[in-house]
Structures are given as structure tokens and as C-alpha cells.
Amino acid sequence: MAGERVPLGELSSEFASVQLTIDHDGNGPRLRIEDLRTGHVGFLDPLELETLAWLPEGALHKLLDPSLLRWRGDA
Amino acid sequence: MHATSEAAGMRIDTDLLREVEQFIFREARFQDELEYDRWEALWTDDGVYWVPANGDDTDPTKQVSIIFDNRARIATRIKQLHTGKRHSQTPPSRLRRLVSNVELLGEGDDGQVRAGANFVVYESRERGVTLWAGRSEYTLCRTPDGLRMSYKKVALVDNDRALYTLAFLI
Amino acid sequence: MTSADLANRWDSLIEPGRVHGSLYTDPDIYAAELERIWYRTWVYVGHVSEVPEPNDYVLKSIGPQPVIMSxxxxxxxxxxxxxxxxxxxxxxxxxxxxxxxxRCPYHGWTFSNTGKLLGYPFNSGYDGTALKSELGLGRVARVASYQGFVFGSFAQDGPTLEEHLGAATDAFDRLVRLSPTGEVELTAGWLKHKVKANWKMLVENETDGYHPQFVHASIFSVADSGIGELYGDKSVAVCRDLGNGHTENDLRPEFRRLDQPLGWFGTDPAKVPGYVDQLTAVHGDNTREILIDGSPHVMVFPNLFIAEIQLFVIQPLAVDETVQHVTAVQYKGSPDMNRRMLQQTIGSVGPAGFLLADDSEMYERNQRGVHARTPEWLTIKRGLHRERRDENDHVIGDATDEVPQRAIWKHYRSLMEGQ
Known part of the structure; x- marks a missing residue:
């Protein structure tokens, strides 16, 4: 069912707003995440999502550092 | 109940609008001038008087409200004011309110009319002057004695903040 | 005024039977109270049911201090x-x-919900990464809870929460015992009621059994309420000094005399059969006694008032400005009882409440009155001659006595004098 997109809804907090969609453009389904503040889009496949379900406390701390990716120190 | 069209140029029932306006202005005067019994007589026997807290659309059966009176509790409120020992209104606040933006919001086959209006109340007490602002929404019923309120909801602009005592009729 | 000057002043301000009016009006005393009471002793902050899920947070306060409970x-x-x-x-x-x-909206600094600094944008702007380990969010030094009630203390050391609560732990035990699941939930939201009065006016009034017949005469005369008689001269209820500034109006003797299950709540078991069945399943033959004794009326110093079916949190904002936050107690899993407790709460308390609007009027008149120059002192001698001790060695008095006010000031003085 390539091209079909199943909207899951919007999740917002005071810190972020994302829109979630199940995307079928590829050979298998993926979670499509759109950062509604910038329009930036990322994808997570089922194995990545399963891994996230097992994240220990603090595993995302490094990624939550603003200068790691978006506001890079060397930019 | 069918909603009044919001489309520009829609004809409105000006007689009804004037009647509703006069009702709301009279209610405001009864409140300002401490005509407690005449105000209470504006209610139907199943009236509900609601002043929500922490937002305008909470569930009053699950969340606290500033006022959520059924008809019996409206009567108690008036009786308490009449005792002369309701200290928070003894002496009563000096009050004047402006009511504006009166709008018909819908009309039902059973003669019920929904209306909305904005208000500002200037309250003077020993503590000082307090301004109260908000929007009232009414459901009005046609009775042999004229229009009567079966529902009044008062959405205060600052209902999510700490408020001074509100013991007069809002 | 230096703190040494203040330390020497307490003798001349607080006596066993009277307190000086300036305690309610002096900004220097208020500033000292923040340091010695609010930013030192255990202060109630929130309830675990307000952050039920992992990563939940809610904004709270300790006096004027903005606190995140996560x-x-x-x-x-x-x-x-x-x-x-x-x-x-x-x-x-x-x-x-x-x-x-x-993530702070100003420059994007990002903190974990445990307070750790995770990073900031464009980190090459800082020389090295030492900042990260140094600059977490400020934290309340000690956090502890009792029966789901979370308290904080800014002091690194001092009595434990249970030592601080002392005999008042029994009030929490009695409160949750009325819930068939043994848990209360504070899920009904908070009314925030502001008054132009010093915070101690409120604390002292919560367990003042002398005022209800006067301040609340209007509602007692038009609504079917038995509250007035509970605090009458024929009442066998007592007031109690629970220690550490905690005080109580213990109405159980009167409720036991009346011998009516749920009489304390103005209803009877037939009106809430679901709740009574639930409670009976847990407590069996003891249920009747539990329903007769009812819910506690205890002021936990300095800011949590357990008022039978309501909880009040007192928040000082200035020497003459205080906010009382109030919510309805909800028993986890008892919808029929919860509905009634919520509706009774909405009627009684908050800015338009049948009871609290008048209490608040008194706080404000009291605050204006205390500015008058003479007689300078407030008298708290009522029942001094008939104080006695109960079986637990707590000082008690008759229903309308000022044992609680004396207890509050005694503890207040010990905190203000303490180094």
C-alpha cells in the first residue's frame, strides 16, 4: 500500500509539537515524525521503535543536548 | 435548536434580540442594585448557575468550580445574602457593570433562546477596587411571565488565577 | 534590622497568652519567616496523584518560590x-x-526532569564542558512523602518528615482510612483564593473553634448544618496541640456521642451504598466506627490544612497577601462519595463559597484592624485555665479554646529563635 499514510495525531507539550503518521512509502511501514515548529521530518522503523520501548532512564539524555544536532557548537 | 447563522448579512430577529438584551440588562441592574429576590425570580425552577475555574470548559462534576449551583443552592445563596450576616457582603460591595456584545447564539423549537454577552464589573469594597471581566452565556426560556434563565454560565477572563472573594452576584 | 536584633525581639513579641500585632504587619519579620520557616522546615508541596505517570510534572510552590514537582x-x-x-x-x-x-524558552538550555543540565545550544561558546556538571536546576534539598503527601525542606539537615509530623501522622492515616483503597487522589483541580492578609491569620483560623458560630452564622441559619453545634458551649469536642505547631479540632467525642455513621459529612450510609459496601469489604465490623469518627480537622504547620473533605494549601506572597489553594478530597475508586465531596466543596469554599468567603473577609478585616496602634497585642488566653492533657500527653482544651493558637505561636517562636 505504497503512498498510504495513516495519521496518528499530534502530540504537543510546552517544549515541542510533533505530528505522527504511519508511512507506507517504503517496503515496510515506518513512523513518520514531523517537527511542527520547523517542518523537519524524521522516520523510525519498527525495530528502532521496539528498541525505544526498552530505553533505560536517561538513555536519551545525550540526544536531548541541543548542541548535539540542531544547534551545533561548530556551526 | 438551530444555530443562528454567522454569515455576514444574515437577517436577525431584532425584536427577539431587543427582548433578550433588555432581559440581560435588567438582570445586570438587579445584581448591581442588590435586588436579590427579583434576581432570583429570573430563574426557572431547574436553573443552573455555573462559574467555572481553571478554564471555561471544565467538567463541573469532576473539577472544582467557583460556583456550580442548582436551583436549591441558588435559593440558599440568596437566603444567605438576606441574613445580613454574610460578612463578605456586609456591607455589600458597591457595584456597576457594563454588559455588551449581546448576541443571539441559537433558538430552539421549544422557545428556548441561547444568548451570550461580555461584561466588566467594577466592584468597590474596603479592600479596594476590583475589576471582574468575562463572558456570560444564557439559556432563556419563554414563560407566561416573560423570559427566564434556565442556565447561566459566567466565564471569568482570569478564572485560572488566584481571585479575591467573589461574594456578590456575578 | 539585623538578625541579632530580631533574635532578641521574640521575647517582647510572643508571650504565652498574647502576641504582638507587628508580627502580622512587619515586612522584616515576614522576610525572617521566609528564611526560618518556609525555607527551612518541612512544607507541603503536592500529592503523588498529581503526577501519576512517569515524566509527569506540575507547577507548585513553597511560599513565593516557584517549584516544579516531577x-x-x-x-x-x-x-x-x-x-x-x-x-x-x-x-x-x-x-x-x-x-x-x-527546555528553557529563552536560550534553549535543556534539563532532565531530575534537574540535570543536559546541554545548551552552540556549546563551543563555552570553554569546556565543566558547566554541564555544575549548572543543574536548583532543587529543594530534601523531599519526603507521607501517605502520598509530598513535602519539601530547603534545609540539608534537620528533623525527618516523620519527626516533623509527629502526632499529626495520625491525621493522614485517618484521612486515607476513609478511602476503601486506602488512597486519596487530588484530581479535582484547585480553587485559588487570594486575600489581603498575613498568612498566620489563616493558619490560626483553621483550628479556631471559637469563630464558626459568629463568622458562619449566616449559612448555619439558612442551611441545615450541624457544624455550629459542634463548636458550641455544649459540645464535647476538644481542641489539641499535636506538637511542632500542628493543631487539631477533634470532633470525634461529639460524633461518638451523636452516634451517626457519616453524620460528620451530613449524610447517611443509605445515600452512598456503593461507598459503604466498599469500605465494609475492607474494614468489616470496624466500618461503623470509622464512619462515625469521620475525617480529621487538622492544621499541619505551616501550610496544609486537612479540613475533613477539603485540603487547603496556604501560600504567603507578601506580608499582607496570601493565596489559599483548595481542592476536594477524592477517595480513589469511590465515585458516589467523590461526587458528593466535590459538590459540597464547591458550595463551601473558594472565592464564592458559603463558608470561605466569610472567613476571608475576616482575614482582611483582621489585617486592617491590627494596624490600629493600641492595644498592640492580640489575646490568645481563652481556655488557659482549663488546659489539660490527654492520654498521649497532648495539651487539649474545650471546643472553643485557644489551645491551637498558643501551640502555633509556641512552635513559631522556637523556629524563629533557632539558629
């Missing part, structure tokens, strides 16, 4: 100061939410 992924509760360690912006703005991290 629950981390492991379930542990943290009390953090809502102040970015960079340039002091408020980090959280929403009243509540769910997030494992907080």
Missing part, C-alpha cells in the same frame, strides 16, 4: 526550582505536562 521515569519524585541556571528564566510555563526534559 516524577522521573523510575517513579521517584523531585522538587526543582523553576529557574533556569543560565539567566534565571522560568523553565516551565505550563501548569502541568509530561516530559522527560525541560
Amino acid at each position: 516524577r522521573d521515569k523510575q517513579g521517584q519524585i523531585h522538587l526543582l526550582l523553576n529557574r533556569c541556571s543560565h539567566r534565571a528564566n522560568l523553565v516551565c510555563d505550563a501548569q502541568k505536562g509530561n516530559s522527560s526534559a525541560f
Whole structure:
């Protein structure tokens, strides 16, 4: 069912707003995440999502550092 | 109940609008001038008087409200004011309110009319002057004695903040 | 005034039977109270049911201090100061939410919900990474809870929460015992009622059994309420000094004399059969006694008032400005009882409440009155001649006596004098 997109809804907090969609453009389904503040889009496949379900406390701390990716120190 | 069209140029029932306006202005005067019994007589026997807290659309059966009176509790409120020992209104606040933006919001086959209006109340007490602002929404019923309120909801602009005592009729 | 001057002043301000009016009006005394009471002793902050899920947070306060109460992924509760360690912006703005991290809206500094600084944008602007380990969110030094009630203390050391609560722990035990699940939930939201009065006016009034017949005469005369008689001269109820500034109006003797299950709540078991069945399943033959004794009326110093079916949190904002936050007690899993407790709460308390509007009027008149120059003192001698001790060696008095007020001031003085 390539091209079909199943909207899951919007999740917002005071810190972020994302829109979630199940995307079928590829050979298998993926979670499509759109950062509604910038329009930036990322994808997570089922194995990545399963891994996230097992994240220990603090595993995302490094990624939550603003200068790691978006506001890079060397930019 | 069918909603009044919001489309520009829609004809409105000006007689009804004037009647509703006069009702709301009279209610405001009864409140300002401490005509407690005449105000209470504006209610139907199943009236509900609601002043929500922490937002305008909470569930009053699950969340606290500033006022959520059924008809019996409206009567108690008036009786308490009449005792002369309701200290928070003894002496009563000096009050004047402006009511504006009166709008018909819908009309039902059973003669019920929904209306909305904005208000500002200037309250003077020993503590000082307090301004109260908000929007009232009414459901009005046609009775042999004229229009009567079966529902009044008062959405205060600052209902999510700490408020001074509100013991007069809002 | 220096703190040494203040230390020498307490003798001349607080006596066993009277207190000086300036205690309610002097900004220097208020400033000293913040340091010695609010920023030192255990202060009630919030309830675990307000952050039920991992990564939930809610904005709270300790006096004028803005506090974030968060629950981390492991379930542990943290009390953090809502102040970015960079340039002091408020980090959280929403009243509540769910997030494992907080990102300051000013420059993007990002903190875990345990207070750790995770990073800031464009990190090459700082020389090295030492900042990261140094600049977490400020935190309330000690956090502890009792029966789901979370308290914070800014002092690194001092009595434990249970030592501080002492005999008042029994009030929490009695409160949750009325819930068939043994848990209460504070899920009904808070009314925030502001008064132009010193915070101690409120604390002293909560367990003042002398005022109801006067201040609340209007509602007692038009509504079918038995509250007035509970505090009458024929009442066998007592007031009690629970120690550490905690005080009580113990109405159980009167309720036991009346011998009516749920009489304390103005209803009877036939009206809430579901609740009574639930409670009976847990407590069996003891249920009747539990329903007769009812819910506690206890002021936990300095800011939590357990008022039978309501909880009040007292928040001082200035020497003459105080906010009382109030919510309805809800028993986890008892919808029929919860509905009634909520509706009774809405009727009684908050800015338009049949009871609290008049209490609040008294607080404000009291605050204006205390500015008058003479007689300078407030008298709290009522029942001094008939004080006695109960079987637990607590000082008690008759229903309308000023044992609680004397107890509050005694503890207040010990805190203000303490180094």
C-alpha cells in the first residue's frame, strides 16, 4: 500500500509539537515524525521503535543536548 | 435548536434580540442594585448557575468550580445574602457593570433562546477596587411571565488565577 | 534590622497568652519567616496523584518560590526550582505536562526532569564542558512523602518528615482510612483564593473553634448544618496541640456521642451504598466506627490544612497577601462519595463559597484592624485555665479554646529563635 499514510495525531507539550503518521512509502511501514515548529521530518522503523520501548532512564539524555544536532557548537 | 447563522448579512430577529438584551440588562441592574429576590425570580425552577475555574470548559462534576449551583443552592445563596450576616457582603460591595456584545447564539423549537454577552464589573469594597471581566452565556426560556434563565454560565477572563472573594452576584 | 536584633525581639513579641500585632504587619519579620520557616522546615508541596505517570510534572510552590514537582521515569519524585541556571528564566510555563526534559524558552538550555543540565545550544561558546556538571536546576534539598503527601525542606539537615509530623501522622492515616483503597487522589483541580492578609491569620483560623458560630452564622441559619453545634458551649469536642505547631479540632467525642455513621459529612450510609459496601469489604465490623469518627480537622504547620473533605494549601506572597489553594478530597475508586465531596466543596469554599468567603473577609478585616496602634497585642488566653492533657500527653482544651493558637505561636517562636 505504497503512498498510504495513516495519521496518528499530534502530540504537543510546552517544549515541542510533533505530528505522527504511519508511512507506507517504503517496503515496510515506518513512523513518520514531523517537527511542527520547523517542518523537519524524521522516520523510525519498527525495530528502532521496539528498541525505544526498552530505553533505560536517561538513555536519551545525550540526544536531548541541543548542541548535539540542531544547534551545533561548530556551526 | 438551530444555530443562528454567522454569515455576514444574515437577517436577525431584532425584536427577539431587543427582548433578550433588555432581559440581560435588567438582570445586570438587579445584581448591581442588590435586588436579590427579583434576581432570583429570573430563574426557572431547574436553573443552573455555573462559574467555572481553571478554564471555561471544565467538567463541573469532576473539577472544582467557583460556583456550580442548582436551583436549591441558588435559593440558599440568596437566603444567605438576606441574613445580613454574610460578612463578605456586609456591607455589600458597591457595584456597576457594563454588559455588551449581546448576541443571539441559537433558538430552539421549544422557545428556548441561547444568548451570550461580555461584561466588566467594577466592584468597590474596603479592600479596594476590583475589576471582574468575562463572558456570560444564557439559556432563556419563554414563560407566561416573560423570559427566564434556565442556565447561566459566567466565564471569568482570569478564572485560572488566584481571585479575591467573589461574594456578590456575578 | 539585623538578625541579632530580631533574635532578641521574640521575647517582647510572643508571650504565652498574647502576641504582638507587628508580627502580622512587619515586612522584616515576614522576610525572617521566609528564611526560618518556609525555607527551612518541612512544607507541603503536592500529592503523588498529581503526577501519576512517569515524566509527569506540575507547577507548585513553597511560599513565593516557584517549584516544579516531577516524577522521573523510575517513579521517584523531585522538587526543582523553576529557574533556569543560565539567566534565571522560568523553565516551565505550563501548569502541568509530561516530559522527560525541560527546555528553557529563552536560550534553549535543556534539563532532565531530575534537574540535570543536559546541554545548551552552540556549546563551543563555552570553554569546556565543566558547566554541564555544575549548572543543574536548583532543587529543594530534601523531599519526603507521607501517605502520598509530598513535602519539601530547603534545609540539608534537620528533623525527618516523620519527626516533623509527629502526632499529626495520625491525621493522614485517618484521612486515607476513609478511602476503601486506602488512597486519596487530588484530581479535582484547585480553587485559588487570594486575600489581603498575613498568612498566620489563616493558619490560626483553621483550628479556631471559637469563630464558626459568629463568622458562619449566616449559612448555619439558612442551611441545615450541624457544624455550629459542634463548636458550641455544649459540645464535647476538644481542641489539641499535636506538637511542632500542628493543631487539631477533634470532633470525634461529639460524633461518638451523636452516634451517626457519616453524620460528620451530613449524610447517611443509605445515600452512598456503593461507598459503604466498599469500605465494609475492607474494614468489616470496624466500618461503623470509622464512619462515625469521620475525617480529621487538622492544621499541619505551616501550610496544609486537612479540613475533613477539603485540603487547603496556604501560600504567603507578601506580608499582607496570601493565596489559599483548595481542592476536594477524592477517595480513589469511590465515585458516589467523590461526587458528593466535590459538590459540597464547591458550595463551601473558594472565592464564592458559603463558608470561605466569610472567613476571608475576616482575614482582611483582621489585617486592617491590627494596624490600629493600641492595644498592640492580640489575646490568645481563652481556655488557659482549663488546659489539660490527654492520654498521649497532648495539651487539649474545650471546643472553643485557644489551645491551637498558643501551640502555633509556641512552635513559631522556637523556629524563629533557632539558629
